[in-house]
Structure formats: structure tokens, C-alpha cells
Amino acid sequence: MRRLAIPALLLAAAPAFADSTLPSAPLANTQLSDPAQEAKAQALMVTLRCLVCQGQSIADSDAEMAGDMRALVRQRIRAGEQPVAIRDWLVARYGDYVTYDPPFGLLTAPLWIAPLVLIAIGVWLARASFRRRRG
């Protein structure tokens, strides 16, 4: 097989960095043999952000670091770790930026409550308009 020996700027790499020419980590692009574990890993990977990309999850990215993060997730799931624990480990290292699922906290409460508030406003608007109509 031809080795891809051409150094290339991967679309998702950060500027000013070339990339290594090493093959990706094992498990970066290979699935776990247990389908249930792979499903858990996949479900977690789509919620983790690629740190060197312009807005992609690690499940959707060709960047090397994304591959290494996928390998990390799969390794740990295979070792029996819970997805939540893996995510918390990454958040402890990179902050909430690394997860696409913002945790519910003081700063994000308005975000999560928004749909309910909007529905409530909607119902209020609708009821007011019906009531006026009837009268």
C-alpha cells in the first residue's frame, strides 16, 4: 500500500501547524469489538468538541488530535469506564468548552430554561389574544 507521505494541511488543523506523518492511534478509526460498548463510545464522541477544529465534534473530524481523543474514549470505554466519567475527566482538563452538552449551572440555567420560558410566553400571548377576541 502506498504510504501517504505527502505532508498536508488537514482542513481542520489550526493555522501555522503542519501535521505529523505518523499513522493515527489504534482505536482512532477502528471500532470496539463489542457493539454495545461502541454505541456508548459513539454516543459520547458526538458530544465532545474537537479542540483544534472550527466547530466539529471529534466524531466528525479528520484532525489528528480528534483521532487521539476518539482513541482515548474508546480505550476507556473498553476498560469499563462510564461515559460520564470520561467526559468529566476531559472537562477537568479543558473546561466546559470541550463538551457540546452544556452542564446545568448558574451560568447555563437561562439556556436550559429558555424553551420552557418561551412556551410560557407563547401561551400567555395566545391566551391574551383569544380572550380579547371573545370579548
Added chain:
Amino acid sequence: MRLWLPLAVFVAVLAIIAVALYRPADRTVYSAMVGKRVPDFTVPALLPGKPGLASARLADGKPKLLNIFASWCVPCAAEAPQLMALKAAGVPIEGVAIRDTPEAMRDFLARGGDPYAAIGDDKTSAVQLAIGSSGVPESFVIAGDGTILLQHVGDIRADDVPAILAKLEAAK
């Protein structure tokens, strides 16, 4: 009253956008481990004659500079003179090479000089992920007891050197 609600919402959205436009947010991803202990890790040696790196070595009582780099990384070559200057000032520098090969590393060190007391071989970015680094080059000032004091993202420029030296001094 209800009729002015859309305008009010619009003004709020505008305010958000205006603030974002005039105070652009820093897009750099910083490590959340600053202030915490260096996580445990061990990486083998990349070159014969140069030891690998274990996290215990970063907590041996002397403040150090941990440099995460790679031979294929262009800014890493640019910061080599600054690292040599820091080494000359007596700073112990431990290196972790990301996804690197011995031959390429030998060439890299021959070109820019070798400031490293140890170079660990990290082929899967394990150390990077463990310490909260998201690219190369990054440097961490680590206190004698293993606490991470400072993260410097990107190559070290000449005017960054005094700040790093000061941090290391304060850690002594």
C-alpha cells in the same frame, strides 16, 4: 406594551452582538489544570541517551519548565532560541514530543539546539490530553511539588521569557 417586546428583544440581541464584536473573545483553549497537580503519566524515551519522562520527575522539588513540542511543528523551531536562553539561565526543561520519530527529532535538535533534560515519546497525545494542552508548542511552569503554575500557549517569544523566569523564581 406587548408590542414593544420584539423591539426590546432585538435591542438585547444587538447588545450581545455589539459586545462580541468590540471585545472579541479569546479563542485559545486553555488548560483547566492550572493550579492543580500534574496528572500521573509515564512516557518512554524517544532517543537513546535521553531519558523518557515520568510525572514523578516533575515533582522532585525543583521548579521546571515542561515543553510540549514536536519536530514537525513550525513554531517549535521558532521558539528554540528562547528555550536555549532559558536553559542557559539555569531552568530545567523537560520535553514531551508529540507523534514524533527519532530521526526527525535528531534533525530538529541538531538545527535548533538541545535544551531538554529529557524527551518523552508521546505517540497518542496521551500527555497532551492529560494535562489539558490542545496543540503544540505549549509550555507549563511547574512548581517543585508538581503544581502547575502557568500555561503558555504557542511559541515562547523573546518578550515572554522574563515572565516565565519570574514565575520560576517565585516558585523556588
Added chain:
Amino acid sequence: MIAEAGLAALWFAAALAAMQLALAAIGVRRVSAAPDVQGGLTADILGAVRPVAIVQGALAAVAMALLIAVFVRSDMSVLLVAENSHSEKPLLYKFAGAWGNHEGSMLLWVTILGLAGGAVAIFERTLPRVTLIATLGAQAAIALGFYAFLLFVSNPFARIDPAPLDGQGLNPLLQDPGLAFHPPTLYVGYVGISVAFSFAVGALVARDVGPAFARAMRPWVLGAWIFLTLGITAGSYWAYYELGWGGWWFWDPVENASLMPWLAATALLHSVTVLATRDGLRAWTVMLAVVAFSMSMIGTFLVRSGILTSVHAFAVDPSRGTFILALLVLYIGGALALFAGRIGTVRAGTTFDPLSREGALVANNLLLSVILGVVLIGTLYPIVAAGFGVQLSVGPPFFDKAAGPVALLLVMVMAAGPLLRWRRDEARALAARMTPPIAAFGVVLIAVLLLGGGVALLPLLGMALAAALAVASVAPLWGRNLLRTPLFTWGMVVAHLGIAVSLAGMASESAFTRATLVATRVGQPQRVGPYTVTLDGVATTIGPNWSALEAHLSARRGDGAVIQLRPQSRFFTNPVTVTSESAIATVFDGQLYTVLGQADGQGRVQVRLWWKPFVTLIWLGGALVAIGGALSLVGRLRRERRTRQRASDEAWA
């Protein structure tokens, strides 16, 4: 010379827009000061607005044509061409590359704006004169702001001296037929909504918000919405086959920026029919017209301002952001203030019961607005958090959880809506009419639970509701003479059916996709879903401006015929990039999606294989929605023409 001619055309168009605005403003002023005066200067002024609008549109089109000409000729002395094009590019991408960058796409925006205004001037015959002139004036006001933006801050025709030998090339991800289709369609949609906005502003200025205004506005709203639907559907499919991981929607900020006007426009087109036929929902209709265009403008702004992180975002320049921000304040702020100030005087309308078709349409408007609000808040939240110094990411986990349930609720309203009577209805009667859809829901729910093998809640509900909606959307045809059913009723049926089809596709893809990611050797069979895929070899191949490694894959399903797939890994030199081109085989019940990865140096090659059952329904559904819209549009236009004919026949009788 061509570039200078283009710039001159643009300046002339801008001047005409200014004239159009001035004439419209003066004309409307004079009429409201002396409403009974016929003829004279006022008539001349009003009469001049239409031709000016038409010529303005034509000139903008000329400028766009000249920009395309400059790209096609690869004139490297034009800065935009040098930065974005290359002489070796295939002709299609030289052509389409004209709008594959900030300045060119802004010129496309302005061209469509001008052409839309010109089209209104040519075709609009039913509206009272003053309202029409006020509308054209509003259109000119919008155009003027964007002309200024182009001419002062984003000149597409700027020269570069000395001219480089060749250009920097077009991003290879954009070198795809999708570039020729997706942006123009989307822009016709975005900018077509401006006509609705102008109509709404015109109606507010002329204090004429009623059925006549709604009937005049409706075809324009439908037309823009059809294109917006097509543009978003096309964009989704393009991302799906181009990015190589099988995803079709990422809740990316720029994608959200295209979804928000669509949501508002969908609510608007439902509202405008209520206003046209029942004279209800006046305030809603005007508000939605303003909101739809506001979302369109905010979207344009966000994508070019640099405040969002996205693969789609254009190159950043803060001065551009400031300019559009100023335009936003002017137009949207002005329109919203006008709304608040004037809508009180035009708000009377007919009354209706909560349980009625009008009631369902109000619910429809509300739920669409809630989804729009959720998407807007989710998209802007990381920016707000960054203002507090916190770095956050808001992505699919949030949007799926926050907008998904509301969307499913909306699907239920969509199922019941067309089955409700106007004005007032009985709950028991509705329940009787809803029995077939509810039965369909139950059947599919149980079937998937029993046979599906562990499906998550949202996709499960999605599939069951899609079935219910499909049954409910064809229900209005039940018991009717199909040949005598009005075309616009067919339009409603087809469009709602399209939503059901699309929802079924989304749910199926989410629940039943099978993936195999593996490093394989030549001759080693891999299984994915019902298929066995074998790598026969990797060859090299070349294209017009790229070279590639191509994998030869043979796929077989049981005893079926062997399908050949050739995914590639392409290398471009201008600029230096590697892209992966997926190879997709479409069969009647899904798609086999294959991607070539890297070789591992030990005789194995990474391949990514997906079996996606019924995924094509997603885009097929989108196309159906657009077709439904087109049927409605044609149906309404024909009905209007027949009504006008009958009225003039009666006048003669």
C-alpha cells in the same frame, strides 16, 4: 475594463436606489397630504418609481454578470479573483467561485434584492398604488444600505497591482456542483424574504394591513420560502456527502442562521393565508414578515462578522461587522419601532375560537417561534458566556433536547390543523377525524418497539408521528373529487406529507444506521448492515486539478448484484489540501456510504462504511415540501387570475 464597467454599473444601481427611495418617499408624502388630487406632479412622481426599480434591478444584475465574467476569464488583476480563483480550475467552479467568497456573495445578495424589487414593480398589479410605492421605497431603502456596504467596505471589483501570475485557488471543499446550486438558491430565499419585509413596512406606512395586502404578499413569501427550503435541503445533502462522516445537520451556527429565517418564513406563509382569506392574525403577519427578514439579516451578519466559530464562516474583518451592525440597527430597529407605533391602529380582525383552524395556526406560529427562539438563544449563548469570560460550547445535545420535543409537538399540531374547521370546531368531531392518524401512530409505535431492537425515545416518537402526520396530511383529500380539488389544497397536502417523509428519514437514520470503521486488507470482506464490502485494491487517478488515491470496493447484499464503489482521497495543489470524496450507493431502502482513510503502512487501508436505511427520505421530503409550495403558488396565482378575469368580465357585462 470589465471590472471597471461592473463597478460603474454598481454605482449607477446605487444611485437609482437612492432615487427610488426619494421618489417613493416624496410621492407617499404628497398623497397623504392631498389624497384627492389626481394627476399632476404627484402622479408623475408615483409613476416614475416602477421604471426606476426595474432598471435598478437590471443594473445590479449587469454588475453580477460582469463579476462572473472576470472570474471566468481568470483576470488576476482583480483582487477578488487573485484571492479566490485559479486558472486551472474547472469552468463550473470559476463561474460559481464568483460567489464563493464574501464580496461576491454580497454582490449576489444585492443583485437578487434588486431583481426582486424589479419583479415586484413589473408584476404587482392588485395592490393600491400608494401601498405599492411605499413597498418599493422600503425595498430601495434596504438596497441602499447594502450598496453602500459593497461600494465602501467590500468592493468586489478592486484591482491589485502588480497582478499575480495566478490565483490562490478556491478551497477544494467548495469545488463541487453544490457550490453552483446551494448559495444562489439560499440567497434567493433570504433576499426574497426582503420583499415580504418591504410589503409589511409599506403596509404599516400606508396603514393598509388587510386581506388585499396579504394576497399581494403571499406569492412572494411562497416563492422565497420554496427557494429557502430547497437551499437548506441542498446544503444538508452537500455537507452529508462532502464531509465524509455521514452527518447531515450539525446545528452549526451558520446552519442555524439559515434555519431561523426558514422557521419565521414558514410561520409567515401560514399567517398570510389566514389574513388573506379570513382577515385574522394581522399583527402576527406583519410581525413575522419583519422577523423573517431580520433573521435573514442577522444571519448574514453573523456569518461575516467573525464572532462565530464555524467551518462555514467567511473571512473576518471587524469593519464589515460594524457596517452590517449599523444596517441591522437601522432596518430592523426602524421596522420594529414602526410596528410598535402603528400596529395598534390596524389591529382589528375577525374573532375565532381556540379550537379552530385559526387557533391551530396560532399554535403553529407560536411553536415555530419557540423553536426559532431556542435556536437563536443556543447559537448566541457561547458569545454571551464569552463576554463573562467563560468558554462554553452549545451543540447538538442541547438543540436536540431543547428543540426536538417542541418540533414533535408542532408535528402533532400540523396533523390536526388541516382537519379543523375554520372559526370554531368541536373536540369530539375533531377526535373522530383524527382517528386514522392516531391509529397510524399506535401501529408504528408498537411495530418499532417490537421489531426495531432498542430505539431511543426521540427517533421512536419521530417515526410514529411521521406515520400519523402522513395519514393526516392526505386526509383532506379523502372523499373529494381529486381532479376538482384546488391546486393549493394539493400543495398543502404534498408539503405536509414532505415533512412527514423527511421526519421519517431523520428518525430512521438516527435509529438504524450501522457503521463499520476498520483497517482492511485487499480481499478481506467486511460487513456493514446487510452488505458485505471487499477492498479490491487502491489505484491512483487524476482529475482536472487534483490527483487521488482511489479505493475499489465491491459491495454485495446477500445474492444480489455486486455494486462498485470508488471513494477517493484527493490532493490539491492550489491551495495544498487533502479532501476525501465519499462513494455512495443509493438503493431503494437506504444508502451505502463509503470513505477511504489512510494506509497504515502494514498492508492495510482504513475504510469507513455506513449503512443508512431510508436516509434519502430526509432530502426527498425536503424536495416534496418545496414541490408542495410550488403547487400552492401556482394554484394561488391561477385562482387570482381567474378571479380578476371574472371581475373584469362582469364589469364588461
